[in-house]
Amino acid sequence: MSRGSTLNVMAMTRSPELGERITPLLAAIDHVRAETRIGDLHSVNGELAAALEGVDVLLVDLDANDERELGHLGEIIEQRRGRTAILATARDLSAQGVRSLIRQGVDDFIPQPFELPDMEDAIATARAKLQQARAGRNAGQVISVTRAKGGMGASTLAAHLALALHEKRHRREPEKQVALLDLDLQFGDLSLMLDLKPSAEMAEIIRDPARLDGALLRASMTQHKSGLAVLPAPGEFVPLDALPAAATVKLIELARQEFDFVVIDLPLAAPRWLEAVLQQTEQLLLVSQLNVAAIRQTRRLLDFFRDEAHYELPVSVVLNRYVWRLSERGRLRQAIRALGQPIDHFVPDDPRLALEAINRGTPLFELRRRAKLCRALRGVAAASLKVVQERAQPAGPSAQAA
Ligand SMILES: Nc1ncnc2c1ncn2[C@@H]1O[C@H](COP(=O)(O)OP(=O)(O)OP(=O)(O)O)[C@@H](O)[C@H]1O
Ligand SMILES: [Mg+2]
Incomplete structure (x- = not known):
């Protein structure tokens, strides 16, 4: 399966009614060839491998109380070896049941009743999973940066992380x-921040995602004077959900094909396409600060990622604008307890340097390379590089699972 190529989807539904509901929805999605079978997983028992030959995505309507059927599902998951993505749907399944399916290796769950956007999102997730599994280690690695509240310093981190990776790779492996x-x-x-023009082409991609290919992506990117390739946000205001999940998958997949490292600055809100980005992310950096509101929001976001079943996604917490004071040790301990996980990185507060950088549209590294703030940012980059490289060798856990 290559990008944008047709996905063969087999939908297996327990009732003809559900089959009739699913068939037109799948038919309405671009690049999908669908076949609907009425039956359950017992009905293909013994000829499962043959039934799944050439199938990229299996969408199965489960009876979650049927232990034997769950057993068959487990077998399919074991045998698929990155060839088939598995989507499940079921009636009245508890959140715990959904989590257990995802843990078992199901790629996405579609709650009933569903509409076309739900089906599109699930197919986009399946496509992302397959691509991740099939591209293996040759694809570029994705590090995404987010924050639980505005103004935490996520964009500063994303920009300098990319610049530090660019410098590092450039010197050793041009x-x-x-x-x-x-x-x-x-x-x-x-x-x-980097003194570049907003991207007119990005607005074009959002308007007409079908046109997106490697050439358009390259044309949409600008080069920072350091040589770093940047895809700026569009210059005009666009609705966040204007970018379809499938186009987001394609955008990141193309970036992974063209680049060795892809750093993504995420929005504060959770658009429909966030899931597609997280599916392709090797490491997530979550930027916070040491105050009650920021820590509480950060904990919420960590819980959200766990609830959304991103168990395998390494999430590192970066505490930005940190001022070390002996008297604050208690507050720090409280924060770590509230987060329920350690703080991985501390980035010092340096408002003067940060302000000068913003005002001049110049990276911090170019202003005072040896400042503590710059050293800390390079430290985050070095640690992230280690995390993604360890995940890539041998094949990452999601690639093994898929
Ligand atoms: N370590 C730091 N010390 C001092 N100021 C900082 C530091 N990191 C970031 N800042 C400043 O904080 C402000 C917000 O930073 P930035 O834009 O990176 O945050 P963000 O989380 O991306 O915000 P937004 O939610 O608006 O996207 C900027 O003015 C930036 O210069
Ligand atoms: Mg920002």
């Missing part, structure tokens, strides 16, 4: 390339 994507479509200010 052929390796780094891309920085501003997916904070509405409020993204990486272009301001």
Whole structure:
């Protein structure tokens, strides 16, 4: 399966009614060839491998109380070896039941009743999973940066992470390339931070995602004077959900093909396409600060990622604008307890340097390379590089599971 190529989907439904509901929805999705079978997993018992030959996505309507059927599902998951993505739907399944299916290796769950956008999202997730599994280690690695509240310093981190990776790779392996994507479509200010023009082509991609290919992606990107390739946010205001999940998958997949490292600055809100980005992310950096509101929001976001079943996604917490004071040790301990996980990185507060960088549209590294703030940011980059490289060798856990 290559990008944008047709996905063969087999839907297996317990009732003809559900089959009649699913068939037109699948038919309405671009690049999908669907076949609907009425039956349950028992009905293909013994000829499962043959039934799944050539099937990219199996969409199965489960009876979650049927232990034997869940057993068959487990067998399919074991045998698929990255060839088939598995989507499940079921009536009245508890949140715990959904989590257990995802843990078992089901790629996405579609709650009933569903509409076309639910089906599109699930197919986009399946496509992303398959691509991740099939591209294996040759694809570029994705590090996404987010924050639980506005103004935490996520864009500063994303930009300098990409710049540090670019410098590192450039010196040792000049052929390796780094891309920085501003997916904070509405409020993204990486272009301001790096003194670049907003992307007119990005607005074009959002208007007509079908046109997106490697050439258009390259044309949409600008080069920072360091040589870093940047996809700035569009210059005009666009609705966050204007970018379909399938187009987001394609955008990141193309970036992974063209670059060795892809750093993504995410929006504060959770658009429908967030899931597609997280599916393709090797490491997520969550930027916070040491105050009650930020820590509480950060904990909420960590819980959200866990509830959305991103068990395998390494999430590192970065505490930005940190001022070390002996008297604050208690507050720090409280924060770690509230987060329920350690703080991985501390980035010092340096408002003067940060302000000068913003005002001049110049990276911090160019102003005072040896400042503590710059050293801390390079430290986060080095640690992230280690995390993604460890995940890539041998094949990452999601690639094994898929
Ligand atoms: N370590 C730091 N020390 C001092 N100021 C900082 C530091 N990191 C970021 N800032 C400043 O904080 C402000 C917000 O940073 P940034 O835009 O990176 O945050 P963000 O989380 O991306 O915000 P938004 O939610 O608006 O996208 C900027 O003015 C930036 O210069
Ligand atoms: Mg930002």
